[in-house]
Structures are given as C-alpha cells and as structure tokens.
Amino acid sequence: MLQEALGADALGLLALLRQGGVVIIVLAALSLLAVTIIIAKIIQFRRLRIGDRSFVEPMLQAWRQGDRARATAALKGRKNPLASMLQQVIDPPADIAPQQRDADLERQARSTIAGLDRHLGLLDSIATLSPLLGLFGTVLGMIEAFQAMQAAGGRIEPGMLAGGISTALITTAAGLAVAIPAAAAFSWFEGR
Secondary structure, three states: OHHHHHOHHHHHHHHHHHHHHHHHHHHHHHHHHHHHHHHHHHHHHHHOOOOOOOOHHHHHHHHHOOOHHHHHHHHOOOOOHHHHHHHHHHOOOOOOOHHHHHHHHHHHHHHHHHHHHOOHHHHHHHHHHHHHHHHHHHHHHHHHHHHHHHHHOOOOOHHHHHHHHHHHHHHHHHHHHHHHHHHHHHHHHHHO
16 A cells, blocks of 8 residues: 555665665755755856856956946846956946955955855765765664674574665765765856
8 A cells, every 4th residue: 555655666765765774864864955055056156147257358358448338338237246346346436445445346255255155065064974974874784784694693694684785885875876966066166
C-alpha cells in the first residue's frame, strides 16, 4: 500500500535515507540550504544584471569624446551597480570635494560587494563540510561493518558486511553530491 502511494523511487530514496542515518539527513538539509542560496543568488545577480558590461564601452567612448550627455544616456536605466557608480564619476555633485567623492564611491563599492557576497560564505562552508560529513558517515559505516565481523566471530559472510560498507559508500557519495555543485556555484558567484 505504501509502495503504491509513494512509488518505487520514493521508497528507494527513503531506504537510502534510513541506511545513511543521521549523516544523510544532515547532508540533505545542507543540500536544500545550498540550493536555496544558489537560487537566491541567481535571482539577485540577474536582477542587478551583474556581469553585464555592454554599457561600459559606449559610455567610455562618449566620455573620451567629451560627450557627457551620450555617456549618461549609455548608463541610463541600468540596474547594474557599476552603472550607478560610473554615473557618479561622470556627473559628480558640485558641492563635494574630489577626495570625498572618491571615498563615497569606495564606500558604495564595498557596500555593493558586501551585498553580493552575502550568504556566499555559507555556500563555501557547505562545499567544504559536505565531503567531511560524507567521510564521517564512511567511518561510521566501516565501524558498523567491523562490529558485524566481530559479532560473527569465525563465520563471516560477505552479506553481513554489506550494510556497513553500503552506508559508507552512500554517505561518501552524498557528501560529494552536495559539495561539488556548491563549490562550483560558489566559484562562479565569486568570479562574477
């Protein structure tokens, strides 16, 4: 009845969760957290058009030619934080000294980068800790396998070890399955 309601795939997943124990549950939670961060960052980066530099060259060309209006037009309506900062360079407030303007721009750049970096440290930690948790599960599985060997005494059968070794392999694979996409996403976001 339960198999019909959930389907064979869901029961297989539940069996893996049960076999991997607490380590698999923690890795599943970390995986969910990593996916949430990745989706939130993709939305944030797309909304701000991070990586879009199509406006920079036209703006610089106009600026070099002394055409402030065309340089400003190249930046108009851009959500990219770089466009906002370039606009302040093109059209600085008259009542602010150049040193103050530079300090304000640096402060704005640091604030923007801090906002883009938010939660990336957590993603990096997930990428770092997941393989270690998988290794921890491997050690626990091997302990279980050796305890089964000890309990069996001289009549050791391969089937007795299979559960512990299987747990070891499941947690290792799960740790890597969480870490690899998290590390790749972290590197990509950091590069942007």
